[in-house]
Amino acid sequence: MNDAQKNEAQLLEEIASLRQRVVELESQTAIQTLIDEKAQEIARYRGLxxxxxxxxxxxxxxxxxxxxxxxxxxxxxxxxxxxxxxxxxxxxxxxxxxxxxxxxxxxxxxxxxxxxxxxxxxxxxxxxxxxxxxxxxxxxxxxxxxxxxxxxxITERKQAEEDLRKSEAKYRQIMEQASDGILIADEEGYYVDANTMICTMLGYSRDELLTMRIADIVAAEDLAMQPIPWDEMRTGTVLLERRLRRKDGSLFYAEVSAKMLEGDRLQIFVRDVTERMQTEAALRESEERFRTIFESAPIGMVITGAERQIVDSNQAFQD
Incomplete structure (x- = not known):
């Protein structure tokens, strides 16, 4: 092998050695990069x-x-x-x-x-x-x-759950002890709660009422004359009288008070005023009979006040 060939062989060896060194350096760089990435990942994990x-x-x-x-x-x-x-x-x-x-x-x-x-x-x-x-x-x-x-x-959560349980128990106690019927309806008019008194008034079980809507218990004629005042109930308490229909189909007069609660829940208080309405009707009938007798009497008649002033008189007296 002449000198030129030796020089060429040495050069090739040096090139191969340099290439190997480059590969080693690249490998070390890749390893270091991987180490750095893992260190960053560990740091992120430790931070979290x-x-x-x-x-x-x-x-x-x-x-x-x-x-x-x-x-x-x-x-x-x-x-x-x-x-x-x-x-x-x-x-x-x-x-x-x-x-x-x-x-x-x-x-x-x-x-x-x-x-x-x-x-x-x-x-x-x-x-x-x-x-x-x-x-x-x-x-x-x-x-x-x-x-x-x-x-x-979860101490706070458990305390909140206990507070809610007590609040619901208190609410249920108030509901059940109320002398009025109480209904809670959602924004679509479906009942979501009912107390024992309203069940007694209407003759339905609570489970039955929870499948019904407001319109299901209102006399159709009353509903046609005066639809449910949703807009008014959203801004305040609405008080009205309605005839409600029992499960057996019979009707009774009720005084209804309704207002919207938080969460789009409608609270309805129902009081059976049938007896009051009957008393008022009997009183009106009695007053009408008296007025008829008073006006048709052949002799003059007057009604005086506490100070003997005339407050009313019939036609015979005026003649």
Missing amino acids: FNQSNDAIYIITLDRIIIDCNQRAAEMHGLPLDEMIGSPLTRFIVPDAHQAASNIHKRLLAGEKLPPYERMLRRGDGTQFPAEINIEMIYDRDGRPAYLQSIVRD
Whole structure:
């Protein structure tokens, strides 16, 4: 091999070496880029982890907390470093240990669990209601690696539910003790609630009324003469008299007071005024009979007031 050939061979070796070096550098750059991307991804995850409004726990398969966010520490009233390394059982109320153990076994068996509610403990021993979502995280080979749990303190929600329950119970008590019939209707006129008194008045069961509309119990003639005043009820209380139809078809006079509530609910108070109407009719009839006798009497008649002044007289007297 002459010098020219040697020089060419050396040059080719150098080129191959340079190419290999370029490949190595590109590979290192790609690896570094991947590392940087993973670092950014981890930083983003850690940011979300720490900023979450829910408590997040990373738990070993033997139920030791190896990581958690600040919210978890605050929820249990402990420093973050004291949370790390604590057994999960530390935060489970005594009467729930067996249930927690059963859940752990189900997770290890590969079962996916829906969110559930459980009482948990704070560091000072006090308890609070929590909504728990826990799942098994698997490694690349499909083997169980660790547990991840997201927990929400639902004390406020439970209190709101209890307040609502008490409010509804109080509302129901008022409804049932009312001497008037009470109906609640939606914006389409369908009844959504009814008290016992209105059921008694109309002869329908509550379930039957909840399939009916306002127009179903109003006498057709009254409804034709005066349609339901929806616009007026949206701006204030409407008071009117209507004949209502019972289940057996009979009619009775009712005084109806209606107004729109929040949520497009119409509140209707119904009072049976049949007796009052009959009394008023009897009074009118009595007054008419008296007027007839008074006017047709052949002798003069007068009606005087408390101070003996004449307030009325018949024709015979005037003649």
